Amino acid sequence: MLQFLIRRLIGAVVIMFLIGAFTFFLFYTIPQDFAALSCGKNCSPENLAVIRENLGLDKPITTQFWEFMTGIVTGRDFPQGHCSAPCLGVSFDSGNFVWDSIVDRFPLTLSLTVGGLVIFLVVGLGSGMLAAWKRGTVVDKIVSGASIVLSSFQIYLLGPIALGIFVYSSGLLDNPKYYPFTENPATWALGLLIPWAVMATIFTAQYTRMSRSTMIEQLQEEHVRTARAKGMSRSYVFFRYAWRGSLIPIVTIIGMDLSALLAGAVVTEFTFDLPGLGRLAVDSSINKDLPLTMGVMLFGAFFILLLNIVVDLAYAYIDPRVRLS
């Protein structure tokens, strides 16, 4: 197990490096002078040269790349001051440290993700299991039908409708806004309630269908029948035997959704005008702000790789057959 973990971590570092290299060199294929972008209009050649030197753009590309990557581990010094590890460089656009911008935006993204996840997991898995338990009945048909209808909605459609109803017409809630959780959990939750609900509505449908179909599949397994033949009650068999087996595909999907959401829920953030990581990523890319784009990319990749490892560990926890091989 430990060997497995070490191997996976080494692999993850290698992949991060490759992603970084790919993004970096891809960016340099754009025929654009980053210093000129940073300098803006009415830029004198002297200013340009200073900026170029400050940003390190006068050095060869490979050196720039090397300095960027080593900076992540050791930290770097810039004219603005020392950028401590993990240093992702300085934004061409704002001149701020990239890491600070990410840290600034991340709590919102994390809040959006965690809140939405809790709702759509509880509701999605719950309704899916209910439908499987009541398979073939009216309950099953309603749940299955609703999940198909809901999954065809989109955030940019449901979002404005929800805002219209709860904010503009009735005034029940304020416009979605992020308040730090540490200050007041209640205002934090109220501020994000609408985005959570809208996200959950759409994601839930997928989990409902997934958990219904895998539960039904598991209930037909022979070992589930054996457990029934031993006299274990239907609910015991349902929750101990069938559910355990249905977790593998569900954990897989959770891992994928979670890492995508942590890297930035772009559509949600734009729909509700919330400044999260997704917006940061899109803005940086539009502004051709290389360090910022690199930073957000690597930050997102980190979560994807981390969750991949976590999912693999979860497999091993769920299924003992995975543990030994």
Added chain:
Amino acid sequence: MTTLTKTEGATAPTGPEPFLSVRDLRVRFSTEDGIVKAVDGLSFDVERGKTLGIVGESGSGKSVTNLTILGLHNPKTSTVEGEIVLDGQELVTAGEKEMEKLRGNKVAMIFQDPLTALSPYYTVGRQIAEPYMKHTGASKKEARARAIEMLTKVGIPQPKTRVDDYPHQFSGGMRQRAMIAMALVCDPDLLIADEPTTALDVTVQAQILDLLKELQQEVGSAIVFITHDLGVISDMADDLLVMYSGRAVERGSVREVLRAPRHPYTWGLLSSMPRLGGDTAQALNPIPGSPPSLLNPPSGCAFHPRCAFTAEAGGDRCATDRPALADGRAAACHLTADQKQRIFIDTIQPRLR
């Protein structure tokens, strides 16, 4: 109430009350293609401590019958009619809670493939201990001790450590032993074994069959043993029921049915299988055609399209008139007793050399 007549052994003159009595059992499934008559009017008895073998090919309804006894059929897609009386208790109409108290306790089941029939997610010990805790109210510690005791009894080496292993860490034969330990943990009065050795190698099968016989002697369970293998049945069973297309076609003691079979289907089964002691110059005599579809079984005797003796039984009678299976030693066939005996001696017996 009728019981199987015995030609050997000294049963009490009144005959014991059967422990399990199945009367006119009918199981139907509704499928997309229509109604499947999986079991169609089946009756049999099993006495305490005896083994009833049920032999038949795929689709003969032998497995369905036994899932129905335990109430493990899908109630939404299947209908069950008839009577199943276990030790005086009617099971067809019994509620779910009553059935749960029986399952794994008074009636236990062993399935064919121990790899898929044991849960991969829990240790062997836990899976054996579970029904013991449920039915006897034993504590976790007591149940674990019992699981180790059962593993020892079925011949698992180092049971104290193997009890914490998962099924995939066991070999095929050991898994089936663990399954037997699980089935016998509450000393059931009736054990239903559905092709328990079909997935095993022949040397392991021999160990498991002998083990089952010894354990039966110790626990005193009645066994319903389902298989397609006449050799295994010959070794295991006291009484034998031959099934074809959802119905019993022949019934009697193993000795009677295998040595003096009376139904053309049983004749066909016996003369189509090669034996170690058989004459290799003698060609096998297969039954022509294929087993019938349960969606649309043949009229009259379901075996008539494959039967070589319909002419002697009286022409189209076999196609129109379904022969009944009498009580006791009997075969559901229109041939007269004399005809059956003559055909067996003249035609069939020479093929079994």
Added chain:
Amino acid sequence: MSDNLTLPAQQSPAGASAEPLLTVEGLTKHFPIYGGFPIKRKVGAVQAVDKVDLTVGAGESVGLVGESGCGKSTTGRLITRLLEPTGGKITYAGHDITHASRRELAPIRSEIQMIFQDPYSSLNPRQTVGTIIRSPMEVNGIEPAGGREKRVRELLELVGLNPEHYNRFPHEFSGGQRQRIGVARALALQPKLIVADEPVSALDVSIQAQVVNLLQKVQQEMGIAFLFIAHDLAVVRHFSQRVAVMYLGKVVEVGDRDSIYNRPRHPYTHALLSAVPEVAVDDEPEDRERIRLAGDVPSPIMPPSGCRFRTRCWKAQDKCATEEPPLVRLSDSREGHLTACHFPEEPTTEARDEDIVLDPGLKALEDENAGTD
């Protein structure tokens, strides 16, 4: 007992009537296992088939029996060259085909055909029966007199199917009929050798006999040699003139049918035969020996040293662990009956004075129950 040895018949073709059709010498197949840390490398091998010698004469039917993991199916796949041998030599009609390339194999390919266990998965569900049977002729560019379609109809008739069902798809046939289609496909190229891997074990008893009879007809009337691979000893006995018994990748005993089934010498053959449940069709009391081994077949990844059966053998001694017994003719065995054992059994299957029960659990129960009786 083992001092009076003669050379195995396979190595002295002078004794045989003619050059055998197929000769296998020292055939070996090891499947590598990868693992290790931090870089994956080969850490071991599944010794599926290890130095197997075998011959099949023209028109002869040879049976290959053994339990799961004994390497009988792998042997079949090596001979048909579906797998690449790790070592040894396969000679077909004088040609060394051990490592022959596709092109070198082309002229021989049509003469060696295979029939598989599972008639459901070995037929393409999207092709009609006609196409399935015709395709080997197309691939090999064979144009029979009267055309391919006529030949397909003849083949369907030969295997007992209605030639009018030429345009049907495999799912419209039952299991036994599908196996007949498999046989027809194998016959399309007029092969000289058919390797049949468990051809009847997926079928119901009554259907099994139909297919066995068909194969027997094909073997006898068309003079096709068979390597009949199966775990069912009675079926193999019925079908094969010579039988080889395999255990953990090795041939432990080989000989004519009567020698193997009535005069076996290897303890494993004794155990195997004694384990087969027999239908008692007459009143004669059973007079077979009773041997119950302990546990399952060990893993072929780390097979026991010396004789591979020694860990389950009641006659094993120190010599068995250190020295691998050669496959040789024992002093009182017939010509061609070879056994790989240091301490062979008496050549009989009759009941012994005392049963051999090696399974400790079973032994304990038997002693206990015998005591209470």
